[in-house]
Structures are given as C-alpha cells and as structure tokens.
Amino acid sequence: MAQNQQMQGPVSTPERAAGVTRRQLLLGLGGAGLAMGLGVYWWRSQPVAHDHQRLTPARAFAAAQAGEITLIDIRTPREWRQTGLPVGAIAIDMRRKDFLQALNAAVAGDLAAPVALICARGVRSARMTRALAAAGHSLIIDVPEGMLGAASGPGWLAGNLPVARWQG
Structure with a gap:
C-alpha cells in the first residue's frame, strides 16, 4: 500500500505556501529592510535647506x-x-x-x-x-x-x- 501512495508532484508544506519558500520570504524582507535602512541613512545624511548665511x-x-x-x-x-x-x-x-x-x-x-x-x-x-x-x-x-x-x-x-x- 505504501508503494501505491507515491506522490505525483512536489510536497506541499507551510514553507511553500503561495509558491514562496520561507527562505525567499526572509531574504525579501531582509532586502526590503536593508533598502529602507539605506534610505533613512541617506535622508539623515542630507543637510536641511535653510536661508541662513554660509561661510567656507x-x-x-x-x-x-x-x-x-x-x-x-x-x-x-x-x-x-x-x-x-x-x-x-x-x-x-x-x-x-x-x-x-x-x-x-x-x-x-x-x-x-x-x-x-x-x-x-x-x-x-x-x-x-x-x-x-x-x-x-x-x-x-x-x-x-x-x-x-x-x-x-x-x-x-x-x-x-x-x-x-x-x-x-
């Protein structure tokens, strides 16, 4: 009977929900977090506009x-x-x-x-x-x-x- 229950396709697990593996999800979230962090770093490294005098x-x-x-x-x-x-x-x-x-x-x-x-x-x-x-x-x-x-x-x-x- 075990021989008759061979699966025909890939195993369906929680890791493959919606066609995305846990690894892909974590890498995607990590990449998004890195991009957001770099964006915040860039924004904080930009001087604000002001109309005060400037000197060299x-x-x-x-x-x-x-x-x-x-x-x-x-x-x-x-x-x-x-x-x-x-x-x-x-x-x-x-x-x-x-x-x-x-x-x-x-x-x-x-x-x-x-x-x-x-x-x-x-x-x-x-x-x-x-x-x-x-x-x-x-x-x-x-x-x-x-x-x-x-x-x-x-x-x-x-x-x-x-x-x-x-x-x-």
Whole structure:
C-alpha cells in the first residue's frame, strides 16, 4: 500500500505556501529592510535647506580670528579627539541638555551675536542653524563643508586650516 501512495508532484508544506519558500520570504524582507535602512541613512545624511548665511572654512577661520564671529564646533568629544578643534572655535557638543545655555554663555547672552556652526560634514550644522533661529538667535551662520568636507567643498582639514588638540 505504501508503494501505491507515491506522490505525483512536489510536497506541499507551510514553507511553500503561495509558491514562496520561507527562505525567499526572509531574504525579501531582509532586502526590503536593508533598502529602507539605506534610505533613512541617506535622508539623515542630507543637510536641511535653510536661508541662513554660509561661510567656507577659510572665511570662517578668518572671521573668527578677526573677532567677527563666534565659531562653535558642535561635534562630539570623540570627533574632537580624532581631528582636533578648529583654531578659534569653542567646543559645545550639540547633544548637551544645556546646549542653549552654553551657547548663550559663549556669546554673553547676545542673541544677535554672529555665531558660525561647524560639524563634520555640514549636516548637523545645517539642522542646528534652524533650531537656533527658532530659539531666538538672529545671526546663525553655517559652515556647510564642515571639518571633513562635503558636497559643498573640501572642508577645514583638506583646506589645511589650523586645528588644536582637544583638551577635554
């Protein structure tokens, strides 16, 4: 009797439901998740549009040295250790809970003082220009090339501008 019950076609199992194997389903979901993750990464790596003034790193350095702006490096301590700080910049990690208070202390409470923001590649500085304008600062300037360079230019380091070792 066992010989008479041989199946004529492929075995139907839960893994082959609707013509898709479990492996195919998992690979498809994994690929979709990877694509979505890459999309989110790309979106987060794009500077936001803003209508604030922009400076090249060389111009930001010259303006900071002349006392025309307060240059704020908003990167993290790990980044400051890796590359150093732009000479003339004040290091204030943008993730600090008291970031606004620290910035206000750096400009002696003058919300109209010209403040230039620099980060690694211009993404965070662009986002922070909008946030600081919303917080009442009227002259926020972006350094969109950042320390490492971006689509807008080669950046502070490639421009051979001076850096100081972070003493934190």
